[in-house]
Amino acid sequence: MRAVLGAVLLLLLLGVAGPSRASPDEPVGVWPLDPRPDVVRHFEPPPTPYAAGHRGVDLAGSPGQAVHAALAGTVGFAGSIGGKPVVTVLHGGRRTTYEPVVASVERGQPVAAGDVLGRLVVTDSHCFPSACLHWGLVEGEGDDRTYLDPLSLVGGGPVRLLPLWRDDPVTVRLPWSPPLWRWRRPVDWVA
Ligand SMILES: [Zn+2]
Numbered sequence: 001m002r003a004v005l006g007a008v009l010l011l012l013l014l015g016v017a018g019p020s021r022a023s024p025d026e027p028v029g030v031w032p033l034d035p036r037p038d039v040v041r042h043f044e045p046p047p048t049p050y051a052a053g054h055r056g057v058d059l060a061g062s063p064g065q066a067v068h069a070a071l072a073g074t075v076g077f078a079g080s081i082g083g084k085p086v087v088t089v090l091h092g093g094r095r096t097t098y099e100p101v102v103a104s105v106e107r108g109q110p111v112a113a114g115d116v117l118g119r120l121v122v123t124d125s126h127c128f129p130s131a132c133l134h135w136g137l138v139e140g141e142g143d144d145r146t147y148l149d150p151l152s153l154v155g156g157g158p159v160r161l162l163p164l165w166r167d168d169p170v171t172v173r174l175p176w177s178p179p180l181w182r183w184r185r186p187v188d189w190v191a
Pocket residue numbers: 041054056057058126133134135
């Protein structure tokens with residue numbers, strides 16, 4: 001009996017002292033708009049890098065509103081892509097993107113979470129004629145890039161794999177989820 005009790009106590013202790021669930025991918029960022037904006041369109045990742053989808057989220061804002069860095073990093077791009085003003089901030093192997101935003105920062109400039117990157121404009125807005133910020137989170141480069149749900153940085157919104165399952169968020173462990181998303185998505189991001 002004493003051995004059984006000892007085993008139970010040991011299991012309880014292991015449970016308490018076991019591996020922490022904390023990870024670097026837990027929400028650590030700040031919303032790029034203040035006050036906390038409404039999400040007017042969610043993340044709809046494309047099945048391949050070149051397929052249709054929505055590679056980020058749209059946050060409701062107003063013209064001229066300040067846009068803030070979600071995480072500390074270094075400005076990787078501040079300028080125009082195809083006529084659309086874009087700011088990108090590098091965070092190690094990942095980057096956050098903000099558009100359409102007229103930059104007040106320069107490439108190579110270090111920024112802290114919450115620092116102002118520029119001003120939201122309506123040109124090329126995903127919500128035209130309304131203003132909204134298209135906010136993206138990307139890992140990797142070129143064909144190896146993977147789009148992630150930026151709301152995971154602020155603890156908002158379920159992670160969705162494909163628009164088809166919009167009303168039924170799924171976990172990465174399901175056997176039929178696309179391999180790209182199954183093994184690249186950190187486990188802690190399971191909806
Ligand atoms: Zn968008």
